Amino acid sequence: MYKKVTIYYFSGTGNSYRVASWMAGAAAAHGIDSSISSTANARPTEEIDSGAKNLVGLVFPTHGFTAPWHVIYFALRLPRRPGTHAFVTPTRGGTKINGFIPGLEGTAGYLIALILLCKGYRLRGVQAVDMPANWMALHWGLHPVNVSGIINRAQVKTTAWFGEILTGRRKLGGFIPLFLGLVLLPVSVAYLIGGRFYLAKTFFASAKCNSCGVCAQYCPTHSLTLQGKNRLPYWSYSCESCMRCMGFCPRQAVEVSHPLAILLYYIITIPAGYYLLKWLTSFFPGIKEIVSFWPIILIDYVYFLLSVYLVYRLFHLLIHIPLINRFFTYTTLTHYYRRYHEPGTQLKDFQEE
Ligand SMILES: Cc1cc2nc3c(=O)[nH]c(=O)nc-3n(C[C@H](O)[C@H](O)[C@H](O)COP(=O)(O)O)c2cc1C
Known part of the structure; x- marks a missing residue:
């Protein structure tokens, strides 16, 4: 059916890869380049x-029930x-607690599919694949036994689905997750x-860090x-x-x-736009009538970005002091969490050095 198959992936911990x-x-097994x-x-x-x-x-992880910004931009x-x-294949975070619990890709697949359609591509398939959940900021890495169970299941599902795509069939799935994704928009x-x-802005390196630079070298978005x-x-x-960076x-x-995430939350939820307007009203009493909802939202957004940046800058300076570093290391749950990356994947596989 096809002469050439080109697959692009974005991957954090190796699932999508x-x-x-x-x-x-x-x-390749079908003899296709x-x-x-x-x-x-x-x-x-x-x-x-x-x-x-x-x-x-396009194969990529689901983030926040949609596609990561990097993938949308791509x-x-x-x-x-x-x-x-x-x-389009978003991977999502599956879990095993007693039985198998699937993730939720929401709008991830169809958002990217829509962009491709607008560019003239003909959509042949949209299907999410459950791989082990990797959001280690929220939960510990899954147990290796569960990891291998989820991966084996995903491999069977993926090869069967993709086999049909290769023979020319059209397979569009995930309409219920799409509906839920729209509700969760x-x-x-x-x-x-x-x-x-x-x-x-909540990541940091503990005193175990020896500045080897692997995290910066292999960061897929060059953000480190x-x-x-x-x-x-x-x-x-x-x-x-x-x-x-965390998984590898x-x-x-x-x-x-x-603790930094909680502190940041309190700082960013201060209604900066409201206070600024209140302060300006003491100089220009009529300003309340002129300034509408949107400038306030804009001020709040600029305040959000600026405060997150400044707090993290300060945090990053303080984290170099051993006592402070130790305090933040032992007070975060991630310190006690098991790490996860797709077991068969090594950093060099990503070809992103
Ligand atoms: C920041 C973040 C947000 C996530 N959001 C979702 C989500 O909304 N739904 C879901 O099913 N999985 C979610 N996950 C899990 C990943 O999509 C899933 O584990 C994926 O297979 C990871 O692929 P990768 O290793 O290629 O990055 C999230 C993971 C991260 C790190």
Whole structure:
């Protein structure tokens, strides 16, 4: 059916990379010229050919019931290719507690599918795949037995589904998760415009960090730099909280500070726009009538970004002091959490150095 299959993946802890690899393997088994490439290394203008003999796919994790901003941006930058076939596969966080509990991809798949449709691609498949949940800022990594159970199940599902796509069948799934995703849209929007910036500013390296630089070298969004006299990692706003640094750190030194997250929450929820307006009213009594809802929202948003940045800057300076570092290390739950990365995946597999 196809002459060429091109798969792009974005992956934090290796789940999406693994799913993309299974798909490329299945295509190769059908004798099709196939390639997988990370969004960081992709050259889509050269790699994607036009026409129905070519199949292009995007595989990526679900974040906040939708696609990560990095993936949305990647899809928006793809070249127009009218008639080229396309599929979209979000991976989501499955868990095992007694029985298997699936994740929820929400709008992740169809948002990217919509972008591809607007660029002229012909949609052949949308299907989420449950891989082990990897959000280690919230929960500990799953037990290895459960991890292997979930991965084996995902491999069977992925190869069967993708096998059908390769034979030319159209397979669109996930309409109930899409409906739930639309209901949860406010959560997804809040995550995209606020949550991901906030989360990026709760990471830090404990005293175990030896500044090896692996986290910065392999960060898929190049959001990490080593800073300060101790050369500790600093996370910028482009961080997607993909958990690669946390899951792959050779010394398990990357933590998410829960006390800092609570402190930040109190600071960012101060209604800065309201107070500013109140203060300005004492100079210009009529200003309340002129200033409407949206400028206040804008002021609140600028305040949010600025306060998160400044608090994290200060935190990052203080974290170099051993006593303070120890305090934040022992008061965060992540310090006691098991780490997770897809067991068969190594950092060098990501080809993003
Ligand atoms: C910040 C963040 C948000 C997440 N949000 C969701 C979600 O909304 N729904 C879901 O099913 N899984 C969610 N997950 C789990 C991941 O989507 C899932 O484990 C995925 O397979 C990870 O793939 P990767 O290793 O390629 O990054 C989230 C994970 C992270 C780190």
